[in-house]
């Protein structure tokens with residue numbers, strides 16, 4: 007089939023929505039390291055985890071053997087409301103760039119929450135309901151995860167308590183109101199409603215908050231309230247599992263036209279969209295069936311892959327969560343307040359960390375003004391107003407397409423367009439007013455938080 011016959015949007019039909027998730031860990035020779043109990047330094051048991059997470063999700067978290075896991079019918083029905091998501095051929099962008107590269111993006115912003123996070127939110131809410139729980143607690147940074155979870159909880163009739171990073175709570179009142187419209191209770195973090203929040207506020211009264219703080223608060227509330235469990239929108243193995251629906255659909259759409267990508271690009275905060283997008287491709291790569299260049303893109307102001315260390319660390323600032331072995335800047339790292347573009351987490355998925363460590367993927371760090379330049383260019387020519395997070399991937403996709411222009415290579419580039427930017431207009435305003443600046447942490451900044459990494463008993 008000639009290139010011209012490939013439509014602008016490759017839609018799959020409803021029956022092409024995957025009925026199983028793909029568990030990438032099953033094909034990894036070096037499995038991601040287990041979560042540790044910070045007190046004992048021993049791997050967390052299912053029993054210990056079940057005080058924090060829903061039982062079925064604990065099973066998924068620990069399962070690194072089963073390649074395909076059935077998606078329950080109720081979740082498949084929910085997926086049908088907004089999936090399959092389109093894989094778009096960026097013909098207009100290609101033309102504008104004058105590149106011989108072929109650019110595709112998988113657009114996950116076509117639902118009210120505006121991002122891919124709904125793919126895991128619905129799964130986590132479903133399992134909580136099935137277990138007979140009253141509700142769930144969580145943190146949210148920019149607000150996409152909280153919004154997605156609010157939607158999923160209202161659908162299944164679950165209570166939803168969201169701790170929202172204070173700077174976002176103030177900068178993104180509209181997202182907060184979407185969550186409340188779906189029935190969630192939203193608290194700015196750090197707050198005086200938890201012990202850990204009070205402690206953090208006593209030490210740093212002016213803090214604008216961080217995801218790490220908000221996680222500590224949400225976990226505390228879940229553990230202290232019977233009938234509640236904590237849910238997390240990224241980083242965890244279970245979340246990458248649910249997000250594999252993105253990659254499975256992408257692969258099915260490409261296969262339909264016999265397209266083989268050379269390069270797959272995604273932004274990386276905690277790693278869930280990227281882990282999901284690359285899952286089936288990385289699976290082929292791990293099994294030696296195909297090769298792809300895979301690139302994680304992160305902000306230069308929160309560069310966990312490119313400048314972090316591969317070590318056990320807390321997932322939260324309050325140091326009450328389990329330890330994960332990951333690329334991390336240290337759990338006390340808080341990105342500069344001028345950082346507007348999301349992707350603020352200090353660590354990274356253990357799955358992606360292991361794959362990166364083993365050389366199966368690369369990472370690039372990009373500065374936020376260049377990210378917003380790419381966002382603007384993309385919005386003007388492709389029509390979609392992208393989320394700042396997604397725009398990290400756009401930046402590198404454009405850079406790579408421009409390299410192809412120089413070399414004449416007709417590479418096929420696929421990137422994840424994770425969401426829309428309608429609620430990120432304070433950041434766009436800063437950019438449009440010429441007030442956006444870049445801040446790259448100094449080596450000393452990073453050395454401080456990295457030096458504070460926990461000493462784990464029995465672990466190097």
Ligand SMILES: *Cc1c(COP(=O)(O)O)cnc(C)c1O
Nearest residue numbers: 150240275276277278279395425
């Ligand atoms: C949360 C979010 C991200 C980053 O999270 P990952 O877990 O790394 O995928 C990226 N894009 C959007 C739109 C988001 O909401």
